[in-house]
Amino acid sequence: MLTDIGLQVVAKCDGLPLAVKVMGGLLRQKGKHRHDWEMVLNDSIWSASEMPEELNYAVYLSYEDLPPCIKQCFLQYSLLPKGGSFSRADIIGMWISEGFIHGSSDDLEELGIKYYIELILRNLIEPGIQYIDDPVLNMHDVVSSFAQFSARDEAVAVQSGENGNISKLTAQKFLHLSVESKVSESEGLDWSSLEAQKALRTLICVGHVNIKPGDSLVDFPCLRTLILHIYSANVALLVESLHELKHLRYLSIRNYDISCLPENIGKMKFLQYISVGGCQQFVELAHSIVNLGKLWSLDFRGTRINGIPRGFCALKNLRRLRGFPVQVDGDWCSLEELGPLCQLRDLYLSGLQNASATSSASKARLSEKAHLTNLYLQCSSVLWVDGLIKDEEGVSEQRQIKEVFDGLCPPPSLDYLSMSGYFGRQLPRWMTSTLLESSLRCLRTLWMEDLTYCTQLPAGFCQLPYLEELEIQRAPSIKRVGPEFLQP
Incomplete structure (x- = not known):
């Protein structure tokens, strides 16, 4: 029904692969309505005789068809340096900080994801080939030149x-x-x-x-x-x-020499995003950070920070917390202060070997966080690179770490789960065959690394209804995977 129009549009692309991809993305958004396809085919821009070299016809048509809010997001994306590394969460955070996304505070990130996907479907930005779960995207030089010329x-x-x-x-x-x-x-x-x-x-x-x-x-x-x-x-x-x-609103620093943020950062009442991930000399988080009531995202993965100031539970707007180092003594807060943070979507806990069962990891109340979709649980590995065990962990330590993980039962909303360095002999209780479908029924990705002492995987892992990706690396004590792995 639409073949004749499609071939005419392709002909106007002069055999340029990028133009064909972008027009394909545009027509895809038009659905199967012949009238809408004809409007694209007959648009006056195709006959414009004097267009600047930077304004590619196909890109121009796709850009003009975008809603104004997505146009702004597209133009800002073109500014990102190709030598940088920016995840989807980073990019959407920038759009929100600039006020390009409008709506209630609970819907902004979801709207940002829709805009992001829209640009991918139109082939204005393209997934790279190195990343699967959280792609780092590319922008073709012609598209980038168009965007920068327009802005x-x-x-x-x-x-x-x-x-x-x-x-x-x-x-x-x-x-x-x-x-x-x-x-x-x-x-x-x-x-x-x-x-x-x-x-x-x-x-x-x-x-x-x-x-x-x-x-x-x-x-x-x-x-x-x-x-x-x-x-x-x-x-x-x-x-x-x-x-x-x-x-x-948005602060991201990556530098090898910075060791802390200033104590007066607590005065910056509009801050929503803070990332110091990868700052290897970063050792201290200012106590005044607990005053940043609008904070949505906090990332300090890859730093040397070993504690969070007490009173952290006041940050009730936090959606993303990456690199939370677990401590139980001194002036630092424990897992218990995560309890009131009911808006969390993305949580990365590190150093879980430091938690004691008596501190009750269950007080983190992960099972009550109805919005939590991504969870990373990390202990320091007791394996060498070649898979050999560094130190024999005592029975008491193994029992303790299992109790800690038992208390970190995730909510059924979980989409992505990563466990690294777990050294218990048995996997957490909520990963057993009797509880698996209730605790992880929505799980799509499961990634486990350095399961030092686990001797058996729970039955029915592969029966999870939405599981798409399962990866297990370095589990030296598992000698056999039998049919019980497949059958509940």
């Missing part, structure tokens, strides 16, 4: 070696700026060259940027999104002035 009055992406763009920083004022410097430190961009952009709402820096004493963030009072993934040794000088950014 040229408000946004610019500067790369090392492109002096034309760098000169724009003194000749024009922008709202959104992305800087990527792949050159050596001595040739990197000076922070002072950015300071004329006082109206910035978004600042993204990746690579080598030279920071000197006296440099600060006070020149960017309007910032909502700040991403500093840079190698400079003086990033701490900038961090000291963070509290000056009264409107900041």
Whole structure:
């Protein structure tokens, strides 16, 4: 019914694979309505004789068909440096911080996911080939050029070696700026060259940027999104002035030298997203962080932080908490303070070998968190890389770790479960055949690593109705997988 129109649209793409993919994505959104397909075929843009080189016909048509809110998200995505690594959660967090997604606070992330998928279906952004569960996406150079040309009055992406763009920083004022410097430190961009952009709402820096004493963030009072993934040794000088950014919503820092956030960060009442993941020298989380009542996401995976300030339970808006280090003594809070955090969607607990059964992991009340979909449970591994056991854990320690995991029973809403370093002889009670379908009935992905002493997998694992992916790495005590693994 639509073949004749489809062939005519393909003919207008002049044999360009990208144009065919983008038009396919556009027509897919139109459904099977002949009238809508004919409108795309007969659009006047195909006959435009003088279009700038950056405005690809197919991309232009797909872009113009987007709702205004998704247009903004698309244009900001084009600013992300190709040398950076940004997950779906990162990108949607930026869109929310910029106010591009409108709705109730409970619906914003779900709307962001819909916008994200819409851009994929239109082939305006494309999944990479290295990641499956949380793809890092690519944007074709032609699409990126189109987006940056369309946003040229408000946004610019500067790369090392492109002096034309760098000169724009003194000749024009922008709202959104992305800087990527792949050159050596001595040739990197000076922070002072950015300071004329006082109206910035978004600042993204990746690579080598030279920071000197006296440099600060006070020149960017309007910032909502700040991403500093840079190698400079003086990033701490900038961090000291963070509290000056009264409107900041999104903060992401990756740097090998930063060790903490300033204590006065608690004054930044609008902060929603904080990520210091990968900051290997980061050791301390400011106590005042418990004052950030609007905080949605907190990520400190890959740091050396070993505790969370007491009073953490006050952050009742938290949706994503990654890298929570479990402690039971001193001035740090325990698993119990996770109990009131009923909005959690994504939770990563590390150092669970430090938890004692007497502290009752059940007080974390995971089973009551109806929105929890992703759960990561991590203990320090007792295996060497070759799979040999480092130290023989005593019977009491093995019994204790099982009791801790027993108390961390997830809710039925769980979609993704990862367990790493578990050294109990039996898997947690909620993974036994009698409870498996009630506790994990919605599970789609199960990933387990370093199951040092487990000798048997629970019966009926493969009978979970929605399970799509199961991966088990380094389980040296499991010698046989029999039919009981398949049959309940």
